[in-house]
Amino acid sequence: MxxxxxxxxxxxxxxxxxxxxxxxxxxxxxxARILRDNDxxxxxxxxxxxxxxxxxxxxxxxxxxxxxxRKVLVHACYAEARRRRSWAANVRVLPVDGPAGADDLVSxxxxxxxxxxxxxxxxxxxAVFVLHxxxxxxxxEIADTLxxxxxxxxxxLHYATRVLRAAIEADGDPLxxxxxxA
Amino acid sequence: MTHERDFxxxxxxxxxxxxxxxxxxxxxxxxxxxxxxxxxxxxxxxPLWRQIHMTPRTxxxxxxxxxxLLVASSITLRSPHEIARPTSSPSGVPTEIxxxxxxxxxxxxxxxxxxxxxxxxxxxxREGNRLDISGESISPLGVQSKVEIxxxxxxxxxxxxxxxxxxxxxxxxxxxxxxxxKKRLTLTLVSDPCADxxxxxxxxxVRTECTTGPGLAGGDWDCYGNxxxxxxxxxxxxxxxxxxxxxxxxxxxxxxTFTVPDGWSHVADxxxxxxxxxSDQYPRVHDGVPLDGLYVFGHPRAxxxxxxxxxxxxPGIGITPNDIMTFLASAPGLKLTTPQPITINGHTGLxxxxxxxxxxxxxxxxxxGSPIAPILYANTGLSSVAMGTRERxxxxxxxxxxxxxxxxxxxxxxxxxxxxxxxxxxxxSFVFAEP
Numbered sequence: 001m002x003x004x005x006x007x008x009x010x011x012x013x014x015x016x017x018x019x020x021x022x023x024x025x026x027x028x029x030x031x032a033r034i035l036r037d038n039d040x041x042x043x044x045x046x047x048x049x050x051x052x053x054x055x056x057x058x059x060x061x062x063x064x065x066x067x068x069x070r071k072v073l074v075h076a077c078y079a080e081a082r083r084r085r086s087w088a089a090n091v092r093v094l095p096v097d098g099p100a101g102a103d104d105l106v107s108x109x110x111x112x113x114x115x116x117x118x119x120x121x122x123x124x125x126x127a128v129f130v131l132h133x134x135x136x137x138x139x140x141e142i143a144d145t146l147x148x149x150x151x152x153x154x155x156x157l158h159y160a161t162r163v164l165r166a167a168i169e170a171d172g173d174p175l176x177x178x179x180x181x182a
Numbered sequence: 183m184t185h186e187r188d189f190x191x192x193x194x195x196x197x198x199x200x201x202x203x204x205x206x207x208x209x210x211x212x213x214x215x216x217x218x219x220x221x222x223x224x225x226x227x228x229p230l231w232r233q234i235h236m237t238p239r240t241x242x243x244x245x246x247x248x249x250x251l252l253v254a255s256s257i258t259l260r261s262p263h264e265i266a267r268p269t270s271s272p273s274g275v276p277t278e279i280x281x282x283x284x285x286x287x288x289x290x291x292x293x294x295x296x297x298x299x300x301x302x303x304x305x306x307x308r309e310g311n312r313l314d315i316s317g318e319s320i321s322p323l324g325v326q327s328k329v330e331i332x333x334x335x336x337x338x339x340x341x342x343x344x345x346x347x348x349x350x351x352x353x354x355x356x357x358x359x360x361x362x363x364k365k366r367l368t369l370t371l372v373s374d375p376c377a378d379x380x381x382x383x384x385x386x387x388v389r390t391e392c393t394t395g396p397g398l399a400g401g402d403w404d405c406y407g408n409x410x411x412x413x414x415x416x417x418x419x420x421x422x423x424x425x426x427x428x429x430x431x432x433x434x435x436x437x438x439t440f441t442v443p444d445g446w447s448h449v450a451d452x453x454x455x456x457x458x459x460x461s462d463q464y465p466r467v468h469d470g471v472p473l474d475g476l477y478v479f480g481h482p483r484a485x486x487x488x489x490x491x492x493x494x495x496x497p498g499i500g501i502t503p504n505d506i507m508t509f510l511a512s513a514p515g516l517k518l519t520t521p522q523p524i525t526i527n528g529h530t531g532l533x534x535x536x537x538x539x540x541x542x543x544x545x546x547x548x549x550x551g552s553p554i555a556p557i558l559y560a561n562t563g564l565s566s567v568a569m570g571t572r573e574r575x576x577x578x579x580x581x582x583x584x585x586x587x588x589x590x591x592x593x594x595x596x597x598x599x600x601x602x603x604x605x606x607x608x609x610x611s612f613v614f615a616e617p
Contacts, residue, residue: 020209024209024212027204028203029200045212046211
């Protein structure tokens with residue numbers, strides 16, 4: 001990948017196209033999970049990749065390309081979410097597509113509760129939660145990616161976890177929940 | 183209680199059930215966009231300047247150098263959109279005529295041999311007299327040609343690469359016609375031995391001066407931007423697709439034909455949304471403040487009146503214009519005029535003007551805390567009215583089980599009469615394509 005990044009930094013559009021092919025699926029998945037909206041995720045992905053192309057000559061360490069794109073993408077997600085709030089009309093929020101019954105661990109009720117609770121989180125809290133639970137990134141790396149103190153990343157994750165846990169516990173019978181997961 | 187480890191498993195499983203493949207059209211749009219997007223290159227690192235001790239003499243030298251660089255960069259770093267846009271009609275000088283073409287132009291869908299139809303097609307006239315045509319299935323190199331202006335209405339296109347759909351050296355001749363404000367270009371075949379170039383080049387093109395960007399436009403940089411008076415076809419909006427199934431709406435060229443006077447801008451046009459606004463407000467589109475707009479979208483529903491204004495339809499309300507208007511007339515927070523019958527392009531519906539009820543205090547979770555009330559939930563999301571704003575809502579049955587919502591949104595209700603008088607002729611010009 002380093003070779004492609006260096007060529008793209010020199011203005012090679014073909015090399016950048018190859019990089020887009022390597023990372024676009026992962027980045028789209030990340031944006032879709034943070035925004036819970038396929039259209040907004042598409043917007044964020046496009047904005048982030050075009051911004052990445054424009055700013056690429058300024059990237060000092062080509063080996064950090066993917067992390068750098070991730071950072072640009074998360075900020076693009078922030079922008080999408082804020083624009084959504086600020087529009088007077090025609091704000092789009094759509095359910096994220098996914099294979100039905102992808103994992104029996106999560107009941108339909110849990111999914112609904114998690115979906116609703118997740119939408120109540122700030123986009124900053126969502127980003128930390130997704131980077132941690134979906135991408136498996138440690139908090140220190142998340143803090144570095146997002147340009148925030150590690151303590152802030154920790155508190156965002158803590159708050160998001162508390163809200164989502166409460167959502168799936170509040171609705172059901174605690175004993176039944178316990179039993180199902182045992 | 184749910185154990186921590188169990189919660190982690192549930193969270194991971196829940197997150198795993200999301201998409202893992204970027205839509206092809208999104209990737210194609212990025213690749214097409216970078217074809218015309220310059221990279222930002224800084225000649226040196228600014229922090230170095232902080233280390234230089236600035237004597238009056240060096241200060242003067244540095245000042246002169248900075249001025250020289252600013253002048254040089256203003257010449258060399260301009261984007262295609264800023265290059266050589268003449269303010270008067272092109273002269274008969276070929277270089278000046280070509281300069282007036284340099285830009286990205288949007289065209290109707292094209293089908294080239296052996297590849298699927300491309301719905302989003304761009305013609306890019308570049309510096310150095312080069313023309314590229316690109317689309318989802320059309321490589322910019324496919325019919326890349328050298329352009330030569332022959333006279334005031336003829337140009338030739340010559341293939342200059344071997345990796346082309348046309349034979350190297352093949353020359354095509356086309357008649358070109360620029361509209362008075364140079365917003366529109368028509369290329370008509372005179373002769374060309376390369377059939378794929380004919381398919382790619384011939385037809386009407388609209389200059390894209392889109393400053394909205396994918397963030398707001400939702401898909402690409404291909405909104406038309408400021409419009410010259412005339413009739414245009416929509417670029418992508420799909421008014422007959424019901425996105426409630428969770429699928430991605432396919433884009434559709436020409437679902438809506440519209441006629442505008444001078445002074446309007448085409449701001450966004452993607453699969454789920456079509457958006458015009460007065461040109462004097464278009465430069466503020468990124469300011470995040472309410473602006474006047476004219477929106478068109480498919481499959482409107484009455485928005486949920488639940489607390490917080492969730493992005494949901496109100497349960498139990500029908501989907502006909504009458505069902506929705508009847509509900510909105512008594513919906514909390516809204517003050518409607520009596521819905522009036524309206525017919526546009528032969529399609530019947532209802533029209534009503536909407537304001538926030540003066541005593542309404544509630545807000546929405548996603549708003550800034552000031553009073554606001556939702557109106558519609560549609561493929562494009564939630565529409566709403568806040569204090570001091572006003573809108574005309576038109577709901578039309580366009581046949582085949584499809585309905586459209588049209589919102590003439592006015593950010594400053596004190597200008598209502600003037601604004602709506604200017605917008606209604608555009609709405610009355612709408613022609614909805616049959617499926």
